[in-house]
Amino acid sequence: MTTIPSEAALCVYCGASPGNVPEFQAAAISLGQALARSNRPLVYGGSSKGLMGLVSSSCLKAGGEVTGIIPYAMATSGEGTGEDYEQRGRNKTIIVENMHERKMKMAMLSGGFIALPGGYGTLEEIFEVTTWSQLGIHCKPVILLNVNNYYDPLRKLVESAVASGFIRPSYAKLLTFVDAPADREQPIDWGQAALEAFDGWYSPIYQGLFQWSKL
Template identity: 50%
Template sequence: MPTRICVFCGSSQGTDPAFTEAARQMGQALAQQEIGLVYGGGSIGLMGTLADAALEAGGEVTGIIPEALSSAEVAHGQLSALQVVPDMHIRKARMASLADGFIALPGGIGTFEELFEVWTWAQLGYHSKPIALLNVAGFYDPLLEFLNHTLNQGFIRPGCRDLLQVHTEIETLLAQLLPAALAASPNLASNKI
């Protein structure tokens, strides 16, 4: 089974063209390194850009989309595999079970929720898969400032904070993430998701 990385990102493009370019470059980079992409299954926004770039570069792309969102997010019809599932809970669990690691690009509430859920699962020991943010054009700076505040206030332990990698360059992110992803196969007993 090939190594697969789950990428969380927006169903909108956002206001900065750098977000779209980062999604395009991420899709290309994963395909070029023969890393399968798992994502939310949409054809619009950063999700669509990411998937299209990976497909154009010859990559394997698996989309997971809930029935209720298959129209709203315009389910991508050209993927290697598209799974339509009953709800968001199953979507997130399925994406997590298929992936060997996680990356968050810019996005909104759904992206945040997906990121924080897999990070929480890592904190609780449900998996040992690596998690990273690609901080495009400073998008995540305010969140990182808040996370540091939360750490300083005693609500996040330093070890938990260290579970979330933060990078500004795709090459550096993948160089750090992929070795850990290879070591954290979903088939390992320690990975319960």
């Protein structure tokens, strides 16, 4: 059984926009605070805007350690700047050449991935690291926080791909969905729920499709 050390850094994927319901922002803040409380470093895309800015600033304010990874083109346009990003010590920004290097670096530094709601970039990142587990490039959890049922359509898409013979049933389990209680009046701490899903994760497959080695 494959598990991930509890002290491993966690990579958070999420939007550079805040979304249009307060539950999205509250979940980002909750996740940042939970990472700090558990002494798990945060690795993320380096933006100071939207949900990315909220999860990173809340982690920093709670005493957490943050590493932002951002391409040069974005850094020079003003991304990754602001009040919270002037803090020293537990906040680090790594500037890379392009988006491909950014995603590779984020994956290399992290023991797992947690996704809040986001747009095209977030969805692409989710599927890429999930594909890497399927292929055997790495074996790490990919946890989706289904805030306000945001990821219900994605879950249905995966189920459709399984039913249509494009994804093996065991590989569908490479994505872990964290849902709110059925009783909408019952509160949920999204940060704590994410960490519980991470701690309870084990690989649903014994090995990926290929054995990767250097030539």
